[in-house]
Amino acid sequence: MRPLPRDVNRSHRRKGDRREAILDAAEALFSRHGYDGVTLRAIARRAGVDVALANYHFGPKRDLFDAVLMRRAEILNAWRSEALDAAIAQAAPAAPEIEAIIRAYLRPMLTGDHVSDEGWKNYFALIAYVNNSPEWGGQLMTQFFDPLIERFIEALRLSIPEAEPGDLYWAYHCLSGALTLAFAQTGRIDHLSKGVCRSDDLESAYEHIARFVTAGFEEIRQKAEARRVAS
Amino acid sequence: MRPLPRDVNRSHRRKGDRREAILDAAEALFSRHGYDGVTLRAIARRAGVDVALANYHFGPKRDLFDAVLMRRAEILNAWRSEALDAAIAQAAPAAPEIEAIIRAYLRPMLTGDHVSDEGWKNYFALIAYVNNSPEWGGQLMTQFFDPLIERFIEALRLSIPEAEPGDLYWAYHCLSGALTLAFAQTGRIDHLSKGVCRSDDLESAYEHIARFVTAGFEEIRQKAEARRVAS
DNA sequence: GTCTATACGGCGATAGAC
DNA sequence: GTCTATCGCCGTATAGAC
Numbered sequence: 001m002r003p004l005p006r007d008v009n010r011s012h013r014r015k016g017d018r019r020e021a022i023l024d025a026a027e028a029l030f031s032r033h034g035y036d037g038v039t040l041r042a043i044a045r046r047a048g049v050d051v052a053l054a055n056y057h058f059g060p061k062r063d064l065f066d067a068v069l070m071r072r073a074e075i076l077n078a079w080r081s082e083a084l085d086a087a088i089a090q091a092a093p094a095a096p097e098i099e100a101i102i103r104a105y106l107r108p109m110l111t112g113d114h115v116s117d118e119g120w121k122n123y124f125a126l127i128a129y130v131n132n133s134p135e136w137g138g139q140l141m142t143q144f145f146d147p148l149i150e151r152f153i154e155a156l157r158l159s160i161p162e163a164e165p166g167d168l169y170w171a172y173h174c175l176s177g178a179l180t181l182a183f184a185q186t187g188r189i190d191h192l193s194k195g196v197c198r199s200d201d202l203e204s205a206y207e208h209i210a211r212f213v214t215a216g217f218e219e220i221r222q223k224a225e226a227r228r229v230a231s
Numbered sequence: 232m233r234p235l236p237r238d239v240n241r242s243h244r245r246k247g248d249r250r251e252a253i254l255d256a257a258e259a260l261f262s263r264h265g266y267d268g269v270t271l272r273a274i275a276r277r278a279g280v281d282v283a284l285a286n287y288h289f290g291p292k293r294d295l296f297d298a299v300l301m302r303r304a305e306i307l308n309a310w311r312s313e314a315l316d317a318a319i320a321q322a323a324p325a326a327p328e329i330e331a332i333i334r335a336y337l338r339p340m341l342t343g344d345h346v347s348d349e350g351w352k353n354y355f356a357l358i359a360y361v362n363n364s365p366e367w368g369g370q371l372m373t374q375f376f377d378p379l380i381e382r383f384i385e386a387l388r389l390s391i392p393e394a395e396p397g398d399l400y401w402a403y404h405c406l407s408g409a410l411t412l413a414f415a416q417t418g419r420i421d422h423l424s425k426g427v428c429r430s431d432d433l434e435s436a437y438e439h440i441a442r443f444v445t446a447g448f449e450e451i452r453q454k455a456e457a458r459r460v461a462s
Numbered sequence: 463g464t465c466t467a468t469a470c471g472g473c474g475a476t477a478g479a480c
Numbered sequence: 481g482t483c484t485a486t487c488g489c490c491g492t493a494t495a496g497a498c
Contacts, residue, residue: 018465032365032366033267034267034268036264039489040491040492041489041491049466050465050466050467051492052493052494053466060491131412132363132411132412134262134356134360134416135264135268136417137418137419141419142422146423150423166424166428166435166439167439170440171439171443173409173428174405174443177411178404178405180363181407182404184368186365186367186368188362188369189401189404190369191369191377192373192380192403196400197400197401197404205401205404208397208401208402208405209401209405212402212405212450213405215447220442220443271476272474272475280482281483282475283476283477283482286477291475291476292476
């Protein structure tokens with residue numbers, strides 16, 4: 001029996017497939033164990049490729065990490081940007097409600113078909129890791145996401161014009177912390193609530209975080225309004 | 232010149248000093264680089280002791296990590312427990328205001344003499360790391376802190392009796408995420424706000440987080456109240 | 463260009479001698 | 481309590497197959 005020609009053996013693999021497989025494996029492992037908790041060998045094993053292939057495609061480990069982060073960043077930013085545009089268009093010519101802006105920010109990450117996609121779930125968990133990393137949180141989040149965040153904060157500023165300078169940034173900080181903790185999927189809320197809440201119920205997380213955070217921003221608006229009236 | 236007797240040479244070291252030095256060094260490094268980002272050699276080097284001493288005192292690396300976490304947990308829990316007791320006593324026989332409970336939770340971590348202490352700063356950053364770790368967040372936070380957290384949630388439930396079952400847990404989740412992101416000290420808010428806000432200004436973080444989070448819990452109370460009236 | 467096999471220098475945690 | 485030795489795995493470079 002003659003062996004099948006190589007191209008038939010591998011015809012189910014499209015070009016670039018193994019490159020993607022490495023990114024998928026790296027995404028899953030980095031999101032769970034952090035940068036230092038993952039070896040290139042573990043990534044290669046999971047991707048079903050040789051160790052050296054990761055190095056061939058991406059260079060050193062750190063560059064692979066960046067590549068993982070970059071891969072979905074533009075897609076996510078585009079989703080959010082569109083959601084913000086839609087909220088602004090819907091309210092025009094007035095400024096959108098605070099809640100509409102908050103939901104435009106949260107919805108692309110917490111609802112939709114992709115939340116059940118393993119790759120996206122891992123990616124969001126990776127963002128949670130990076131956001132809370134003292135080493136990289138400042139630099140990487142700024143690099144990949146801040147231009148968009150600034151758009152959101154500007155939109156909020158139009159709805160809360162009298163807010164004090166730092167208020168909106170600290171409020172965004174609270175939003176960011178709550179959101180990324182949800183993505184970390186630690187299972188803690190499951191224990192704490194004795195099963196009433198589930199870490200993996202992102203639909204539920206979406207509603208609760210959206211309401212909680214909206215209330216926080218509304219409070220800033222009311223305080224600012226009260227100051228304006230008093231003066 | 233005769234050498235000084237050994238006990239004079241070392242008299243400035245109390246017994247257990249090197250043990251504490253190892254814990255201090257581990258605390259500082261783990262909080263910044265995570266569990267896997269730190270080697271026992273780096274810890275030993277920073278503590279000025281031999282590599283093997285850490286193993287002698289604490290056993291394997293993982294047990295040292297637990298020891299670091301445990302060392303200050305009881306002190307912190309006691310502070311918070313006292314702050315909660317004081318808030319309850321002050322409001323008695325009524326239930327305390329939501330804001331008083333929130334501030335009792337936040338104040339021991341964000342204000343006071345110890346916030347300028349390097350050791351405590353590192354410890355809080357370590358808690359931030361653990362809280363957001365998918366591997367350990369659920370198990371370790373539950374183990375070290377949940378009994379106290381349950382006291383706070385019960386206190387909040389007395390002030391918000393009609394809250395739906397999951398509401399208070401998700402609200403606490405938001406509080407926890409915002410607080411721990413502040414402790415991670417990533418410097419991101421500094422970039423984002425172009426210097427208006429500073430990651431290391433915990434006094435400012437305390438005020439902003441306290442107000443934001445109080446508003447979130449108040450919103451739950453108002454919603455629950457509205458439901459009660461409607462029925 | 464894509465991929466594998468292999469090799470290398472270095473550093474990791476920890477056990478056992480002292 | 482301290483020092484040393486051990487053994488394994490680390491990231492990466494390279495040579496060459498397809």
